[in-house]
Amino acid sequence: MQEREHRFPANRRSADKKSLSSADAESMEIKLEIYKTLFEATSDAMMIADESTRILYVNPAFTNITGYTEQDVLGKTPRILSSGKQDIHFYRRMWQSITTNKRWQGEIWNKKKSGDIFPAWQTINVIGEEGKPAHYISVFSDISQIKKSQADLWTLAHYDSLTGLANRSLLEERIKQELATTIRFKIYGALFFLDLDNFKTINDSLGHKVGDLLLRQVADRLRRELREEDMIARLGGDEFVIVLSNLSYDKAIASNQLKVVAEKILDLLLMPYLLEGHELRVSVSIGITLFPNNGDTFDHLLRQADTAMYAAKNSGKNTYCFFHPDMQDKVNQRLQLEKELRNALVHDHLGLVYQPQFNFNQQLLGYEALVRWHHPEQGVISPQDFIPLAEETGLIAQIGSQVLTKACQQWVAWHRAGKNVPHISVNISPKQFSSPGFVDLVSGIVESTKVDPRHIILEITEGLIVQNVKGIIEKMHALKQLGLRFSIDDFGTGYSSLSYLTRLPIDQLKIDKTFVVNLGINDNDAVIVETIIGMSKHLKLDLIAEGVETWEQLEHLYRCGCDGFQGYYFSKPLNRDDI
Structure with a gap:
C-alpha cells in the first residue's frame, strides 16, 4: 500500500483568512511554504506532538533515521522510541526542564523500528498559550558517527x-x-x-x-x-x-x-x-x-x-x-655526574696524559693518549669512573673529538719543539667510530691541526669489528687513505678471528694486560700470549704488550718475540710538561 505523504501542520491562526488582509494572507502563505520546505527537507528528524504528547506529525528525516513511517507513529507517544538505556531519574530531569524552561536539550539513546538503539542529540521545545502546552516539537539527529569518531580519537589517544x-x-x-x-x-x-x-x-x-x-x-x-x-x-x-x-x-x-x-x-x-x-x-x-x-x-x-x-x-x-631506595641514590649520583661531565666539556676540564711505549732496549716507540677529568672539587677523576657514563649518554662522541684534537695538537707542538715522537695512539669508542660522520670528523681534525697523520694511531676494539664488518672495513680504508694507522686494543679479550685480521687494514695489535699480569702464573694465559705474538709476526703487524709491571713479565714477553711494551715497569702516564 502506498505510503501517505508526510503532512505539514497548518497554523490555526491562519485558518481564518477572512480576518487577514490580502497582503497579510499572501505573506503568511509564503512563510508556511518556507516552513513546510524546511520541515520536509531537513536532515534532522522532527516530531510534533499535541498537549497529551501524542504524535501528530513527523517529517521524512524521522522515517529515514528511525525506520518508522508516519502511519506507524501517528497517535502514539514518543515512548515508541524508548531504548530502555535511560532510567526514571533521567526522564524526571528531562520533564522538569521542559516544564520549567519550556525546553530540554541533551543526548539520549533512542530505538529504531528494527530494534537497534542509537545515540541522538535531541531538542524538545514547548509551544503554547497562557502557560499551557499546545504542542511539543522535538528535533533530533543520529550522532552515532560522531560518537564513533570520538571513541576512535579516544582510542588513538590512550x-x-x-x-x-x-x-x-x-x-x-x-x-x-x-x-x-x-x-x-x-x-x-x-x-x-x-x-x-x-x-x-x-x-x-x-x-x-x-x-x-x-x-x-x-x-x-x-x-x-x-x-x-x-x-x-x-x-x-x-x-x-x-x-x-x-x-x-x-x-x-x-x-x-x-x-x-x-x-x-x-x-x-x-x-x-x-x-x-x-x-x-x-x-x-x-x-x-x-x-x-x-x-x-x-x-x-x-x-x-x-x-x-x-x-x-x-x-x-x-x-x-x-x-630499593639505595638505587635512587645511585641514580641521583649518576645524574649529577652527567651534569658535571657536560659542564667539564664546556669548560675544557678534560685533559690528556701520555703513557710511553718502549722496546726492550728502552727506545721510545710512541705514546698512548689517556683522558683525565680535572674536576674543580674532586680533583682528577679516572676514565673508569666517567667513560661508561659517557658511552650511555652519548657524550663519548664529544669527548672523543676533544681527545683526538688535543692529541693531534700535542704531536704538532712536540714536533715544532724538535721532539721526536714516533706516534701518538688515541682510543676510539665503538659508538664514535660507528657514527655516520666519523671519517669527515677525523679528516677535519687532521686538516685543522696540521698534524702529520702518519704519526697518529687510532685504537679500536675487537667488539667494534663484528658489529658491521663490511662497513667498518670501508671506514678504515677511508681513514688509511688520509695516512692514519690502526691498532686493535685489548686483543684476545673479545671476538678474535683470523678471518677478520686478514681483511682489516691494521698496523698493530695490543696484548691485553689481563694476559700479561698472569704470565708465569697461568699457563693458559702464557699460551694465548705466545699465540698472539706468533700471529702478529706472520701477519707482519707491530705489537705492544700492555700492563707490563715487572722484569719477569718483560723478559717472558721478549723471549716469546714481543718487542713493544707499555706499563708501569717503564713509566706511569705523564703530563705533557714532564715529557
Whole structure:
C-alpha cells in the first residue's frame, strides 16, 4: 500500500483568512511554504506532538533515521522510541526542564523500528498559550558517527596502535586511580617495568617488520598470562609496564606474589618465537616497585621501576629486581655526574696524559693518549669512573673529538719543539667510530691541526669489528687513505678471528694486560700470549704488550718475540710538561 505523504501542520491562526488582509494572507502563505520546505527537507528528524504528547506529525528525516513511517507513529507517544538505556531519574530531569524552561536539550539513546538503539542529540521545545502546552516539537539527529569518531580519537589517544595495549596516557590515569585505592584500603599494588634484552640487535639484523611482530607476540603472551584487572601498557620501543593491583595487605606476602608473577613472565617470554621464518629466543629484564610505600606519583613509581629494571640488566639480564631506595641514590649520583661531565666539556676540564711505549732496549716507540677529568672539587677523576657514563649518554662522541684534537695538537707542538715522537695512539669508542660522520670528523681534525697523520694511531676494539664488518672495513680504508694507522686494543679479550685480521687494514695489535699480569702464573694465559705474538709476526703487524709491571713479565714477553711494551715497569702516564 502506498505510503501517505508526510503532512505539514497548518497554523490555526491562519485558518481564518477572512480576518487577514490580502497582503497579510499572501505573506503568511509564503512563510508556511518556507516552513513546510524546511520541515520536509531537513536532515534532522522532527516530531510534533499535541498537549497529551501524542504524535501528530513527523517529517521524512524521522522515517529515514528511525525506520518508522508516519502511519506507524501517528497517535502514539514518543515512548515508541524508548531504548530502555535511560532510567526514571533521567526522564524526571528531562520533564522538569521542559516544564520549567519550556525546553530540554541533551543526548539520549533512542530505538529504531528494527530494534537497534542509537545515540541522538535531541531538542524538545514547548509551544503554547497562557502557560499551557499546545504542542511539543522535538528535533533530533543520529550522532552515532560522531560518537564513533570520538571513541576512535579516544582510542588513538590512550592505546598503542601496534600492540593494542594501553599507552603512557592511559597508564598514568590507571596509576593515579590505583594509588588512591591502595592508600584508602591499605592494600599493596605494584608496577613492573619490562625491557626486552638485545631487542635492537633483532631490529638491526632482521628488520623492523620482524621487530614489530615480536612486540605484538610479547603483548599477546602477557595478555593471556595476566589477570583481567591487571593493566599492561607499552611505553614505546621494547618497553612494557604492568600494573598489578589488589595484592595483599602484608608487604612480605605481596612481594612473594610478585616474585611468582615475575618468574612466570620470564619463563613465558623466553619461549621461542617463530617470526617470518626465524626462530628467536628473547629474554627480558624486569624492574619492580611496590606502592604506595615507595612513591606517591606516577612519575616517581615509573622512575623507580625503570631504575630497578636497569639493575636487573646489570645483573646479567633475564632476571628481575625490586627497587630499593639505595638505587635512587645511585641514580641521583649518576645524574649529577652527567651534569658535571657536560659542564667539564664546556669548560675544557678534560685533559690528556701520555703513557710511553718502549722496546726492550728502552727506545721510545710512541705514546698512548689517556683522558683525565680535572674536576674543580674532586680533583682528577679516572676514565673508569666517567667513560661508561659517557658511552650511555652519548657524550663519548664529544669527548672523543676533544681527545683526538688535543692529541693531534700535542704531536704538532712536540714536533715544532724538535721532539721526536714516533706516534701518538688515541682510543676510539665503538659508538664514535660507528657514527655516520666519523671519517669527515677525523679528516677535519687532521686538516685543522696540521698534524702529520702518519704519526697518529687510532685504537679500536675487537667488539667494534663484528658489529658491521663490511662497513667498518670501508671506514678504515677511508681513514688509511688520509695516512692514519690502526691498532686493535685489548686483543684476545673479545671476538678474535683470523678471518677478520686478514681483511682489516691494521698496523698493530695490543696484548691485553689481563694476559700479561698472569704470565708465569697461568699457563693458559702464557699460551694465548705466545699465540698472539706468533700471529702478529706472520701477519707482519707491530705489537705492544700492555700492563707490563715487572722484569719477569718483560723478559717472558721478549723471549716469546714481543718487542713493544707499555706499563708501569717503564713509566706511569705523564703530563705533557714532564715529557
